Amino acid sequence: MLFLAALITVFACGGAPRDEDSPGRFFTQAGKLQNVDIREASGLARSHRNDKILWAINDSGATPTLYALGADGSDLGSVLLRDATNVDWEDLASFESGGKSWLLVADIGDNDSNRDHVTLYFVEEPVLPQVDLAPAWQLSFAYPDGPRDAEAIAVDLEHQQILILSKRTIPAVLYAVPLRPHTGELTIARRLGEISSIPQPTREDLDRAIPDNDWHWQPTGMDISQDGRSAVILSYRAIYTFKRDAGESWIEAMQSTPLRLPLSEIRGAEAVAFDASGQAIFVTVEQKHAPLLRFDRQR
Numbered sequence: 001m002l003f004l005a006a007l008i009t010v011f012a013c014g015g016a017p018r019d020e021d022s023p024g025r026f027f028t029q030a031g032k033l034q035n036v037d038i039r040e041a042s043g044l045a046r047s048h049r050n051d052k053i054l055w056a057i058n059d060s061g062a063t064p065t066l067y068a069l070g071a072d073g074s075d076l077g078s079v080l081l082r083d084a085t086n087v088d089w090e091d092l093a094s095f096e097s098g099g100k101s102w103l104l105v106a107d108i109g110d111n112d113s114n115r116d117h118v119t120l121y122f123v124e125e126p127v128l129p130q131v132d133l134a135p136a137w138q139l140s141f142a143y144p145d146g147p148r149d150a151e152a153i154a155v156d157l158e159h160q161q162i163l164i165l166s167k168r169t170i171p172a173v174l175y176a177v178p179l180r181p182h183t184g185e186l187t188i189a190r191r192l193g194e195i196s197s198i199p200q201p202t203r204e205d206l207d208r209a210i211p212d213n214d215w216h217w218q219p220t221g222m223d224i225s226q227d228g229r230s231a232v233i234l235s236y237r238a239i240y241t242f243k244r245d246a247g248e249s250w251i252e253a254m255q256s257t258p259l260r261l262p263l264s265e266i267r268g269a270e271a272v273a274f275d276a277s278g279q280a281i282f283v284t285v286e287q288k289h290a291p292l293l294r295f296d297r298q299r
Helices: 205-211
Strands: 025-034 041-046 053-058 065-070 076-080 091-097 098-107 118-124 137-142 148-157 162-167 172-178 190-195 221-225 231-236 237-241 261-263 268-272 282-285 293-298
Touching: 041 098, 053 091, 091 221, 091 268, 091 282, 098 148, 148 231, 162 221, 162 231, 172 282, 221 261, 237 282
Parallel strands: 041 091, 041 268, 148 221, 221 268
Antiparallel strands: 025 293, 041 053, 053 065, 065 076, 091 098, 098 118, 118 137, 148 162, 162 172, 172 190, 221 231, 231 237, 237 261, 268 282, 282 293
């Protein structure tokens, strides 16, 4: 296992995140995930075909299936992804390109840091009640500094790249791969830099992590708003939102002090997505009939 508490240096955060405490910024429970087959929702993404639909996936070992949800968690159907394997599906993203709507399934989990490469599947967003489809293309990539466990990806359309945020390294590291790689070649991700703007674990956190099974600082999801101006990083216990100025890269924007919303009563938050407007953020956890939380924010 890559994470060895006794050997890790704890990096100080460059500035404490500001709590999201302004009026109009709060969580509500939009509903519960009604599909009984969603037992470990590890990724969420907004639909670009219908702003009343969210897509979800299950974690490792489940069938390679996309689940359609209403914004209240209602079951709108499922679509089997042919010619794909759920080794460790950990995140889901959506984007528009070439006049079409796409979903990106990220098979990037690597708990033991022993996968020599991981895989991204790209599928045209299904039109319900479609029951199955095959990926339009896939991308296999490796990290330049050895295997990494990751659960967070986002599509940066402006720079035609996919961002991947490591989970167990301290601080988390942001990587990038091209949206359209050279066919048939193994892609080597670019290391963009560390994200030390989100809180790092204390020595006490590290000492208590294994006995308490509590890794609250680890990032488990990420998304970029449809207008490309905002990003969200989800950890097990909080969400962190970032704003990007014109001409600024995402690694630069994510070095700034984020706004933070603690999830003090929620354990195991795993999946996050903006809605189509960028004004709301959806979050859910890995459990059967998991709550679907909605966070309405001000720009």
